[in-house]
Amino acid sequence: MMVKDIQITPAKTSKIHDVDFNNLQFGRVFTDHMFECDFKDGKWSNPKIVPYAPLTMEPSARVFHYGQAVFEGMKAYRDDNDELFLFRPDENYARINKSAARLAIPEFPEDFFFEGLKQLILLDKDWVKKGWGNSLYIRPFVIATEGAIAASPAEEYKFMIILSPAQAYYSQEVRVLFAEKFSRSADGGVGYAKAAGNYAAQFYPTSLAHERGYQQIIWTDASTHEYLEEAGTMNIFFRVNDKLITAPNNDRILDGVTRKSVIQLAQDAGVDVEVRRVPVAEIKEAARNGSLKEIFGAGTAAVINPIAGFEHAGSTYELPKMEDSYATLFKEKLMNIQYNKAEDPHNWRFKIS
Structure with missing residues (x-):
């Protein structure tokens, strides 16, 4: 044209x-x-x-x-x-x-x-x-x-x-609730689509989280609420020791552009990345034994947003302050590509002229 x-x-x-x-x-x-x-x-x-x-x-x-x-x-x-x-x-x-x-x-x-x-x-x-x-x-x-x-x-x-x-989307520390009752989407639904109604359905449970002092919800699967899937409007990553874990795409989870870019950058950096179902129980146990180092969300608006702590079933968990955090590392790598400050080995940049 x-x-x-x-x-x-x-x-x-x-x-x-x-x-x-x-x-x-x-x-x-x-x-x-x-x-x-x-x-x-x-x-x-x-x-x-x-x-x-x-x-x-x-x-x-x-x-x-x-x-x-x-x-x-x-x-x-x-x-x-x-x-x-x-x-x-x-x-x-x-x-x-x-x-x-x-x-x-x-x-x-x-x-x-x-x-x-x-x-x-x-x-x-x-x-x-x-x-x-x-x-x-x-x-x-x-x-x-x-x-x-x-x-x-x-x-x-x-x-x-x-x-x-x-400008930058979030600036404050973010604490989240792991969903126990409400669901973002269900099997066979429209969770993988960026449909307007998906977001409207989140507002009420998120407002309840706000009343309790939390900024967001990490959504769990609709059937059992035993597996972690997304963080608010972002995809979610967990760092256990030096391994990066994220939920797989399915018909409930948005195929995030930032998510797939972080996965590629982590693999480029030699980080062990696991794309699999993430049990709530596993992350709680990792938080208790000290192996859970980070949780962060990834999305276009916020790029990467670290999560400072979470609550589930009445128990709260604080995450450690990481000087060498993956959140900081991959946000910087990603933004360096976006702002043309670094090489673009995967040809992600698209010049407008």
């Missing part, structure tokens, strides 16, 4: 001068433009970039009633030479279509996705700030827009991309 195929309507004025980039709340500030494309009459058409603005939709739009909505999360980075990069965007493209398929949403064309993304970022490139931890968070999403209250897949959809400047 050539740029002429995307209709671009530039904003008359920019909001950028009203933004304090040193005090950003995650996901609260958005750039001047957005990309949109509509599915109608059996095809995606009319890709365009327009000024960021509210949408007008029918109250009967099916997204409001039957939840056909999927999304992605990715970032753009600016290096010291003012060049712009994405990180493994092919993974995000593949995953949004995998999510869409699970919710009976038509696949979005690859050329529309990458050209729309590229042109949108170039138009709002001044919003991508230099500096360690600074980035431009990218939110592609698809919603069912057809006005019809009928419990079946919609025939009309809107694909959009919006952009939000970001």
Whole structure:
């Protein structure tokens, strides 16, 4: 696709001068433009970039009633030479279509996705700030827009991309609860998809954890609550002695881009990585005998977030302070690749030009 195929309507004025980039709340500030494309009459058409603005939709739009909505999360980075990069965007493209398929949403064309993304970022490139931890968070999403209250897949959809400047996601120490009652997802469900409803279902149990002084929940399997699977909206890693352990992908667990990148970086560094089911009992025993060195979450927004302690079945466990932590090591390695400060042996960087 050539740029002429995307209709671009530039904003008359920019909001950028009203933004304090040193005090950003995650996901609260958005750039001047957005990309949109509509599915109608059996095809995606009319890709365009327009000024960021509210949408007008029918109250009967099916997204409001039957939840056909999927999304992605990715970032753009600016290096010291003012060049712009994405990180493994092919993974995000593949995953949004995998999510869409699970919710009976038509696949979005690859050329529309990458050209729309590229042109949108170039138009709002001044919003991508230099500096360690600074980035431009990218939110592609698809919603069912057809006005019809009928419990079946919609025939009309809107694909959009919006952009939000970001700094580091978490700064405080995080303590978590191991889930004993509530579940994030179940066998045969949509847990592996980035479906909007997956996240809404987490809010209530997470709010209960907040009331008890915990920032997040580590979700357990829905059937027995005996195996640890994900941390809030992130994949989860456990370091037992010098071994790194993480749960395998399945239809309950999101196939995280950061997760698979950490696994590869750990293997590159000669770390023993085990991808297997992780029993709650094993991690509690490792905490008691001192072999549990670290727990950390991995995801696009936070990159890697260390966990300081956890509670399960009324017992609390504190983790040691590690000077040579895997969390710090692999976060630095990952970000060095993202910010073009290190070699990229796996060709994960995608230059925008």
